[in-house]
Amino acid sequence: AQSVTQLGxxxxxxEGALVLLRCNYSSSVPPYLFWYVQYPNQGLQLxxxxxxxxxxxxxxxxxxxxxxxxxxxxxxxKPSAHMSDAAxxxxxxxxxxxxxxxxxxxxxxxxxQLKVEL
Amino acid sequence: NAGVTQxxxxxxxxxxxxxxxxCAQDMNHNSMYxxxxxxxxxxxxxxxSASEGTTDKGEVPNGYxxxxxxxxxxxxxxxxxxxSQTSVYFCASSEGTGGRTTGELFFGEGSRxxxx
Numbered sequence: 001a002q003s004v005t006q007l008g009x010x011x012x013x014x015e016g017a018l019v020l021l022r023c024n025y026s027s028s029v030p031p032y033l034f035w036y037v038q039y040p041n042q043g044l045q046l047x048x049x050x051x052x053x054x055x056x057x058x059x060x061x062x063x064x065x066x067x068x069x070x071x072x073x074x075x076x077x078k079p080s081a082h083m084s085d086a087a088x089x090x091x092x093x094x095x096x097x098x099x100x101x102x103x104x105x106x107x108x109x110x111x112x113q114l115k116v117e118l
Numbered sequence: 119n120a121g122v123t124q125x126x127x128x129x130x131x132x133x134x135x136x137x138x139x140x141c142a143q144d145m146n147h148n149s150m151y152x153x154x155x156x157x158x159x160x161x162x163x164x165x166x167s168a169s170e171g172t173t174d175k176g177e178v179p180n181g182y183x184x185x186x187x188x189x190x191x192x193x194x195x196x197x198x199x200x201x202s203q204t205s206v207y208f209c210a211s212s213e214g215t216g217g218r219t220t221g222e223l224f225f226g227e228g229s230r231x232x233x234x
Contacts, residue, residue, distance in 0.1 A: 009158065032220055043122075043208060043225035044161075051220045090160060094221050105151070105176070106223055110160040 002027045004074075004091045006109035014117050019063075019078040021112045023091035026072065033074040034092040034106065035065055044090060050074060052096060061085070086116045120144050124209050124226035131199045131233045139194040139229050141209030149212045150192035151176075151223065152184060154205040161208065167192055199233045206230050 007022040025031060032051050036044040048059025055067040061084075065076045076089060091109040122143045131137055143150065148169045153161040153176075163176030167186040181203060183195045192211075196203055207230075210223040 034222065036223075036225075041228075043227045044210075044223070045225070046222060049220060049222060105163060105166060106221060107163075108153075108161040110158060 002031055002093045002095060002107055004033075004093045004107065004109040006089075006091050006112050008112055009110065010113045010115065012115040012117060013081045015083055016080050019076070019081045019085065019114065021076040021089050021091075021114065023065075023074045023076065023109060024072050025074060025091075025093050027093060027095070029096060030067075030069060031093045032096055033065075033067060034094075035059065035063070035074075035076050036090045036092060036108075037061075038088045038090065038111075040087070047076070047089070081114075081116045083116050083118075086114055088113050122209055122211055122224055122226035124207075124229050126229060127227065128230050129232070131196075131231065133200060133233060135199050135233075136195065136197050137199065137231075138196075139207055139209070139231075140191070141193065141226060142191045143209075143211040143224070144190065145211060145224065146189070147211035147213055147224070148189070149221075150186065151210045151212075152182075152192070152194045153208045153210065154178065155208060155228070156205050164194065164207075196231075199231075201233045204231060204233045 003026045005024045034049045035047040048057045050067045058064045092106045094106045125140045151166040152164040165184040167173045170189045206228045209226045
């Protein structure tokens with residue numbers, strides 16, 4: 001079975017500061033990994049995804065994430081936080097294409113609430 | 119640009135009542151899912167339908183039933199609602215889970231259910 005752990009249920013940064021949201025995965029094979037963002041009272045929206053191509057993935061709104069197999073991590077970063085980045089962020093994992101064991105559904109982490117202060 | 123549409127957006131039930139959450143997608147996706155979201159627990163999969171005509175249990179199926187009515191529609195039914203089912207429910211769809219797809223999910227805006 002695959003899982004992800006998001007360290008820190010709440011993260012607070014100042015506007016203009018670096019955003020770092022942590023995600024570690026557990027998987028017997030290199031998985032596909034996703035970051036989703038949820039704004040208040042809305043559904044989840046895909047930020048970016050890793051599907052075994054480039055290890056540094058760029059997404060929308062200036063976010064990026066790097067797949068590090070040696071650290072089993074897929075941390076989300078943004079160089080300079082903006083007030084509009086305040087939201088909840090979810091990391092998710094699924095087995096890679098062609099892997100038949102354990103199903104192909106996404107498994108989500110518990111989420112990290114990002115607060116951006118002036 | 120409808121994407122995934124859920125109804126109703128809000129519902130209040132009394133314990134023991136039944137209700138059905140409706141979901142429809144217009145992206146010609148093969149797979150559809152129902153998740154529930156609770157504070158501090160992320161999203162947990164209730165049921166999913168990998169393709170039209172099939173449904174399977176997810177992580178937390180107890181107390182729920184689903185119907186994949188056709189390729190577009192996937193409904194979630196609570197036969198006898200309990201306070202523990204108070205949650206926000208999200209429907210999602212994806213192209214599928216095999217072949218060349220990555221399994222990326224597209225979400226509806228959620229249905230907020232309160233069971234008193």
